[in-house]
Each structure stands twice: as structure tokens, then as C-alpha cells.
Amino acid sequence: MTHTATQRINLSAPWIDERDEELVLEVLRSGWLSLGPTGPRFEAMLADAVGAPHCAAVSSGTAGLHLCMRLAGVGPGDEVITSPYSFVASANCAIYEGATPVFADIDPQTYNLDPAAVEAAITPRTKALVAVDIFGYPAEYDALIALCERHGIFLVEDSCEALGATYKGRPLGSHGHPAVWAFYPNKQMTTGEGGAVTTASDEQHELLVSLRNQGRLETSSWLQHGRLGFNYRLDDISAALGIGQLEKLDRILAARREVAARYGELLADVDVETPIPDDADHGRSWFVYVVKLPAGVDRNGVMARLAEQRIATAPYLPSIHLQSYMRERYGFSEGMLPVSEDCSARTMALPFHARLDRSDQERVAEALRDAIR
Numbered sequence: 493m494t495h496t497a498t499q500r501i502n503l504s505a506p507w508i509d510e511r512d513e514e515l516v517l518e519v520l521r522s523g524w525l526s527l528g529p530t531g532p533r534f535e536a537m538l539a540d541a542v543g544a545p546h547c548a549a550v551s552s553g554t555a556g557l558h559l560c561m562r563l564a565g566v567g568p569g570d571e572v573i574t575s576p577y578s579f580v581a582s583a584n585c586a587i588y589e590g591a592t593p594v595f596a597d598i599d600p601q602t603y604n605l606d607p608a609a610v611e612a613a614i615t616p617r618t619k620a621l622v623a624v625d626i627f628g629y630p631a632e633y634d635a636l637i638a639l640c641e642r643h644g645i646f647l648v649e650d651s652c653e654a655l656g657a658t659y660k661g662r663p664l665g666s667h668g669h670p671a672v673w674a675f676y677p678n679k680q681m682t683t684g685e686g687g688a689v690t691t692a693s694d695e696q697h698e699l700l701v702s703l704r705n706q707g708r709l710e711t712s713s714w715l716q717h718g719r720l721g722f723n724y725r726l727d728d729i730s731a732a733l734g735i736g737q738l739e740k741l742d743r744i745l746a747a748r749r750e751v752a753a754r755y756g757e758l759l760a761d762v763d764v765e766t767p768i769p770d771d772a773d774h775g776r777s778w779f780v781y782v783v784k785l786p787a788g789v790d791r792n793g794v795m796a797r798l799a800e801q802r803i804a805t806a807p808y809l810p811s812i813h814l815q816s817y818m819r820e821r822y823g824f825s826e827g828m829l830p831v832s833e834d835c836s837a838r839t840m841a842l843p844f845h846a847r848l849d850r851s852d853q854e855r856v857a858e859a860l861r862d863a864i865r
């Protein structure tokens with residue numbers, strides 16, 4: 493076995509270059525590490541990138557989702573509908589405000605919320621819908637927006653995995669309702685930790701800016717607080733990295749598209765379901781590369797075979813309602829959301845990032861082909 497053949501292939505990797513280093517160093521040397529001029533510059537660039545009038549940077553995607561629950565006025569006794577096939581934060585944000593998460597089942601191909609299932613889950617207590625663009629694939633916004641308008645439900649878009657994606661030819665983030673972004677290092681772009689909320693509403697933006705900064709009002713001095721808020725600020729060091737990442741966002745997204753297309757070719761003769769392709773309405777931004785194994789294939793066995801060859805994979809994503817704390821708290825159990833549960837049992841993330849090279853992808857495809865056979 494050659495040296496390269498045994499090199500570990502990681503699940504994800506950020507793309508950091510000298511420009512990022514330079515921008516971060518500039519902030520470090522300025523001595524102005526938080527709430528300086530860099531945060532607003534980052535926010536303006538991000539707002540521009542997603543076509544939103546306003547952007548409030550926050551400390552994580554989770555923090556952004558939590559603040560959106562405040563925008564919606566979610567509280568005890570309310571229900572918030574979301575997808576079970578997502579990262580836990582999509583549901584946890586409702587629980588933080590004392591509301592109950594309600595899960596609607598998903599489409600087996602897009603892995604996004606099925607609008608008919610959302611409609612069936614609506615009750616008089618439904619206050620908000622957290623729609624998720626899972627794996628960077630836009631959710632069904634025409635149908636979801638219509639449902640929300642008809643039933644007076646506040647729509648939040650969890651676009652934490654979807655920076656750069658488009659719905660009906662327009663970027664996610666430009667459709668009016670608040671959208672939440674996340675910049676953990678496995679995302680399309682990173683700020684280390686970090687996130688943002690974009691919105692078209694002046695009022696929502698003003699509230700977000702206050703809530704993320706301990707409830708301070710724009711008009712008040714530093715130690716005057718007009719409401720209960722949080723410390724969900726993003727520091728200027730992280731924002732500087734964000735600027736470097738946004739400067740090359742187009743290159744990052746193009747590289748990720750290319751890597752995804754290569755997987756598509758390499759896996760053409762492997763017995764797995766590859767991600768649904770784009771159509772006229774849905775333009776994916778590639779976040780992860782998730783394949784669905786045929787029913788009956790032992791996924792743990794496949795993952796173990798790949799691990800032996802130093803190829804990282806993940807059982808991505810587990811259904812949120814079956815996490816132990818969810819079962820204990822709400823009595824959720826298997827069989828409630830059959831499509832999500834079936835996807836959770838069969839889907840698997842392969843190594844994926846902007847600079848994954850072809851030879852590594854060939855190794856992954858070969859190992860997967862062998863393992864499934």
C-alpha cells in the first residue's frame with residue numbers, strides 16, 4: 493500500500509488562505525476585537541451575497557434560530573413545526589422558548605419538509621414553522637409560504653446549510669422572511685463559530701440587533717437595557733475571517749459543485765441513491781454529499797469498512813424526534829415519521845469539501861463499491 497493510499501480522508505475541511513490570515517491579523521493588530529468596524533462590513537457583504545436588505549451577525553446558527561423564535565413571539569403553549577430530518581438546533585430553538593416542537597415528515601428524495609405533512613400538523617396552537625434547506629437543497633417555499641399566510645404562521649428559514657442556494661432563480665435569503673445562516677467550519681464558509689439572520693423587515697432587524705446584544709436599545713447607553721436579551725454577538729475577529737470567506741465564496745461554491753459532480757460520475761455504477769439534481773426551481777448549494785444505501789444494507793458495516801481504509805463517514809442525519817432527550821421529554825417513538833426514519837437509517841455522508849481531490853474521491857467510490865458488494 494502506498495503512503496497516499498493510507499492517508500486519512502476527512503469528512504470536511506475549511507478553505508483558509510493567506511487573505512483570511514491577513515484580515516484576521518488586521519483586526520488583532522487593531523486592538524478592536526469586538527463590536528468594531530469589521531462586523532458591519534461582514535454583515536453588508538453577507539446581505540449583498542444573499543440579496544437581503546438586512547443582516548445581523550450572531551454567535552452561531554443556533555443563536556440565530558433562537559432569536560427568530562423571539563421575532564415570532566413563540567412562548568409556552570405554542571407549537572413550532574419543523575423537520576425531523578435536520579440538525580437538532582432546528583427544533584431546540586422552540587424548546588428554549590417553552591414551546592413544543594412538532595415534526596412533519598419529509599420528502600424521501602429532497603429530504604426536505606413535505607408541505608402536505610406540514611399542513612396536516614397545523615393546529616390552532618401552531619405559531620411558527622422552521623423550514624430547513626437540508627444539505628443545501630431549497631425547501632418548497634411557494635407551498636410553505638402559502639400555508640403560513642393562510643394560517644397566520646410565522647415562517648423562519650433554517651438556511652444554515654444552504655448559503656448560495658437559489659429558489660426559483662433567486663438566492664435563499666431574498667424571499668422576505670427571516671433566514672438563518674451558520675458558519676461552523678464544516679459549512680460552505682466559516683467564521684470558526686458564527687451565524688447570521690437576514691431579513692427584509694426593518695423592525696425584525698432592529699429587534700435582532702437589540703436581542704443579540706443583551707437587549708440594549710440603539711438609543712440607550714451601554715448599561716441601559718430595554719428588554720431581556722442575550723450575548724449572541726459575533727466578534728470582529730470572526731467577522732474578519734467571514735469577509736475573507738465571502739470574498740472567495742463564488743470560488744468555494746464552484747469548487748464544491750465540481751467535487752459533487754465528480755462524485756456523481758464516480759458513483760454512477762455504485763448501488764446507492766445520490767443527491768437529487770437541481771431543477772428549474774431548486775439550485776442547491778453543496779454542503780455535504782449524502783448517499784442513501786439500498787434497504788437492507790448494513791450501514792454500520794459499510795461505515796466500518798470505509799473506516800478501515802481511513803475514510804471518514806457519518807450516519808447523517810439521525811431523526812431529531814428519536815434523540816434520547818426528545819423521547820424522554822415528549823414520548824416520541826419509532827414509527828411516528830416513517831419517511832424521515834427510513835432516510836435516517838439509510839443515509840450516510842461521504843468526505844466532502846471544496847478541495848477534495850479526484851484521487852481521494854476515487855478511493856471513496858472504490859471503497860464504497862466494495863463495501864456494498
Ligand SMILES: Cc1ncc(COP(=O)(O)O)c(C=O)c1O
Binds near residue numbers: 552553582652674687
Ligand atoms: C440545519 C442546521 N440548523 C442549525 C445549525 C446550527 O448552527 P450552529 O452549529 O452554528 O449553531 C446547523 C449547523 O450545524 C444546521 O446544519
